[in-house]
Amino acid sequence: MTATLHGPTRSSADHQELLRGMLEEQFAVHTARLTQLTVHARHAGHDPHTLEALIASTRERIAETAQALRRMSEGTYGLCLDCHKPLPLGRLHALPHATHCTRCERRRTS
Template sequence: MTITQHPTETAAVTGEPLELLRAMLEEQFVVQTNRLTELTIYGRLPGHGGYDPHMLDLLAAAARRSIADTAQALRRMSEGTYGHCANCRRPIPLGRLRSVPQATHCTRCDQPGRGPT
């Protein structure tokens, strides 16, 4: 069985683009970790720093999700599996990784109701 590459897909990300994506992920990790720390502090303040407690919970959950996704992307980089779709194993286009560096699926597999063909 031969798998043909989709025209917008690229080979595995390596070299300078990979290092740029790693820097983006590391920065995102720091920003989200700082955000989670800030939200945790607000949650402990009288008046919750002006935030509704439910909103603080939602924002903290989103920050934790982002931290986990970013950490997983960095782990995939160290394992050499970064930039490949978790479903179809095809390379994720560089443009998608630039806009969503923690992406685990190509655009085709990420669409609801669609998967690898």
């Protein structure tokens, strides 16, 4: 049986708080990384193209994490955006900002 976030059990609330903590930590780490890249790296003489790619990637991670936290606040976190079924907890633990179940994700990338 697959554990989900949507249901009346106490462990679901515990998982929700664990995942919120993971997302908040990721947000802080990515924000600090962006600050480091935009403020400090420019003075270190890094290749401009590499620096731009790193900044874009970090901004994307911040946006994904912020969207996941927003979905938590709205009560839609942990549901696939396509089929609306609950995402397995294992997937959310591995990829807390996941927006699609593996089946829908495969269809999107095929």
